[in-house]
Amino acid sequence: MEEDKLIDLSELFKNFGDSTRIKILFSLMESEKNVSDICADINMNQSAVSHQLKILKSSKLVSSQRSGKANIYSLADDHVKSILALGIEHIEE
Numbered sequence: 001m002e003e004d005k006l007i008d009l010s011e012l013f014k015n016f017g018d019s020t021r022i023k024i025l026f027s028l029m030e031s032e033k034n035v036s037d038i039c040a041d042i043n044m045n046q047s048a049v050s051h052q053l054k055i056l057k058s059s060k061l062v063s064s065q066r067s068g069k070a071n072i073y074s075l076a077d078d079h080v081k082s083i084l085a086l087g088i089e090h091i092e093e
Helices: 003-015 019-030 035-042 046-058 078-091
Strands: 062-067 070-075
Touching (some): 019 046, 019 062, 019 078, 035 046, 046 062, 070 078
Antiparallel strands (some): 062 070
């Protein structure tokens, strides 16, 4: 595999290395949500969640749409859900 692809893959997996980000991703597996709803789900303040959402969005794991004054966040695609499901399956073996 080409070096640049290995680096990109490494960066992708680094984004799964933070428990707060994993909590956010699992929250978004349930449904699309705004920041306040995510904060309530994972019991964290808005500043911390917004910071992690920015990282997840820049790594293309999360996407957002504007709805009035709020951003509505969702998983970027089904690959994210698959990666999380495979991770759970692996640790439960």
